[in-house]
Amino acid sequence: MIKAFHLRDSRLVARLQRVGTPLDIEEQLTHPRSPLRSVLLDSILAPHAGPSTFILDQQDEHGTSLGLAQMRTRPGRPERDVVFMAPALTTGNGSHAIWQRLLAHLCIKTAEQGSLRLYARLPGKSEELQLFKNVGFLEYGQEDIFQLDPGVNRADGSAGLNLRPQQLSDGWGLQKLYTVLAPRAVQNAEGLAQGQWSLGHRRWGEQGRREGYVWEIDGEILGALHLRSGKRGYWIRTLLHPDALDQAEALGRAALRLTEARPHLPVYFALREFEAGWRSILPSLGFKPLTSQTLVVKHMAVRVRKAVPALIPALEQTPTEGAATTVMSPIEMAQTPSSPKRRRARQSDHQILTLMF
16 A cells, blocks of 8 residues: 555654665755655645655565655646655665555656656666666656865866856746757756746755856856755756857856855766766866766656547637647538538547646
8 A cells, every 4th residue: 555644654754764765866965854854844834735755555465565755846846856765676675566666656646736747866777767767757868976076175266257146037048048058858858947947935944055146248148057055065057058168167166166155065066968068177177976867757748639529619719729729621621601510510620638647
């Protein structure tokens, strides 16, 4: 039986979180929190978002199967991330079957709650990746994580680019910059990724702090920088226009200067595979490869075109997305307007149906 978390399950969650697999490496490196803390915060701060933590507790002839799965809603977006699974696959004891059942359940609940996509960030070419694929997740990208050498003096070198704090009005410019950089397959997988670069109000209980800066020339945003700071470290993400790759080192220097307040904390840099120009620059800034993760997504909605009778011709005048659109054949168009019954009998439309699964 798979059930949503209840307060009486706290001890079980505390037990399972010790043998599980965290899937949010950014949070783990900058401001980690336990699954139990997460679910307690979510139950207080966002009860309207629906359950986010599910427990498998089943007993059969083979013994008792216990598992835990947790996902998190992306603020302001109809999307969720799988952030924790237990027990770890390396423990054996039917863990592969437990993960498969829990992931299938997460997909169903995600669709029922109206979210369009479910994401995960997994160790590259791992058992975890193959298991997610078995449940229908699609691989769409790779992200490499670099760590700054602790001996690097972040105040050395030039001051870097002249950045300004990100504003709400920068949304369109950031979206254009992302569209220039990201391949079409990545854009399709991530939907309108402007939400990834928006900065909403910090919520109570949110782990760490995220700040945004942009580099603008003549009203056009050519570079962007997000810095997440937590009690364990800093996490850097950037966007840089292909025509401004010669400024990659200056943008990196500017990012490092933003971490001078707590020089004892490690600094991490996340780099997507399509972000050119950085792989030769990061070593000169003092960054070394740390790990990598594979980005996967499962879409909760699929558009299907299916012919169905059109019985309300009045709606044909202003078709909208998601509404029926009437398509008439040349023979039907040649019919005289004095035979409405005959026309209606031959009309058909293509209606977009959304299948939730």
